[in-house]
Amino acid sequence: MSSELPTLDGTAALVTGGTSGIGAAIARALLRAGTPVALTGRDGEGAARAAQELLDETGTECVGLALDVTEDASCAAMVAALEGFRPIEWLVNNAGFAETMGSISPGNLDLARRLMEVNFFGPMRLFGALAPGMLERGSGRVVQVASSAALQGYPYVSSYVASKHALMGWTRSAALECAPKGIGVSALCPHYVDTPMTDRSIETMREKTGRSEEDLRAFLAGQNPGGALVTVDEVAEAAMDLLRSDRSGVVHELIGGSTAVIEEGVPIGAR
Ligand SMILES: NC(=O)c1ccc[n+]([C@@H]2O[C@H](COP(=O)([O-])OP(=O)(O)OC[C@H]3O[C@@H](n4cnc5c(N)ncnc54)[C@H](OP(=O)(O)O)[C@@H]3O)[C@@H](O)[C@H]2O)c1
Incomplete structure (x- = not known):
């Protein structure tokens, strides 16, 4: 990834859940473009290790900080x-988790609360903490790592789907509110990512069905409209x-092998 972000002297990016998967790939892309990054994970030492590895690899300033996105005190400390x-x-609001459960299972209400705390209230909490600085400067960008589960339903993950739909609804409104103030709020909706x-x-599927890992990986790739698992580099x-x-409220859908702009948003700065 070569193009740089328009630089504002002395500023940086924050990537939540930057210790693995999609978050680590986005942190790497930012660092390769020369943007300093703070990445977070619930374990501060693990986050510091991940940050040091990326700093060694890219030569751009990277720090790792402890953050549990479900806790106000943790957010304030960060x-x-x-x-x-x-x-x-x-x-980049990326931290999130998924867990399967039937819609009418008695545990689904508790699971829904836990998923909402991480996948929906987490990004809201981070935005609340960092948007005041952006508003003061009159510039900033927020990317929500949502999911194709923010656009459609899937069986046995109703609570995950609900948490991502909530995130997407919030994002669409915040995008319109923030655009006139110089801030862009947009979203990524990847299908299954490797x-x-x-x-x-x-x-989990292997334990329940006895099917091989290879078979199940091919099955999930086949569920993606593009017929392949999305790669973390595509998401980054x-x-x-x-x-x-320069637009707010843009939504990208990643289907595996290609990415489409499915919502174009509004120009930043337009009232
Ligand atoms: N994989 C997919 O197929 C897929 C598809 C669409 C969207 N997504 C979304 O993409 C995002 C990243 O997922 P991934 O696939 O890269 O998963 P992953 O490898 O499991 O990474 C998840 C990250 O979230 C962090 N995290 C989890 N709970 C947290 C909490 N309470 N507070 C702070 N950080 C927390 C984890 O950090 P620590 O464990 O270090 O705390 C980890 O770095 C998620 O929002 C997910 O819903 C994934």
Whole structure:
């Protein structure tokens, strides 16, 4: 990934859940483009290790910070730690998790609450913490790593689907509110991506069905409209496009092998 972001002196990007999968790939793309990055994970030491590896690999400044997106105190501590780093101009809300459960299973209500805390209230909490700085500067970009599950239903993941639909609804409204203030809020909707999250889904399916890992991986790839698992590099490239965009409310759908703009958003700066 070669194109750089328009640089504002002294600013940086924050990638939540940057320790693995999609978050790590987006952090790497930002760093390769020369943008300093703070990445987060629930384990501060693990985040610091992941950041050091990316710094060694790319030569661009990268720090790892502890953050549990479900906790106000953790968020406040991370914001305090950022004061010794740089103001955040680019926020990538990527941290999230998925778990399968039948819609009418008694545990589904609890699962829905946990999923909403991470996948929906988490991004809201981060936006609440970092948007004031962006509003003060009159510039900033937010990318929500949503999902194809924000656009359609899937069996046995109703609570995950609900949490991502909530995120998408919130994003569409915030995008319109923020555009006149110089801030872009946009979303990525990948279908199945080749990450540790998908590996865990395959493992669960393997235990339940006895089918081989290879068979299940091919099955999930076949579920994607593009017939292949989305790669983390495809997601990172789409994230960089959104971070560079002069529009707010843009939605990219990644189907495996190609990416389409399915919502064009509005120009940033337009009232
Ligand atoms: N994989 C897919 O097929 C797929 C498809 C569409 C969308 N997505 C979305 O993409 C995002 C990243 O998923 P991935 O596939 O890259 O999964 P992953 O490899 O499991 O990474 C998830 C990241 O989220 C972090 N995280 C989880 N819970 C957290 C919490 N409470 N507070 C802070 N960080 C937390 C994890 O960090 P620590 O464990 O270090 O805390 C980890 O870095 C998620 O939002 C997911 O819903 C994934």
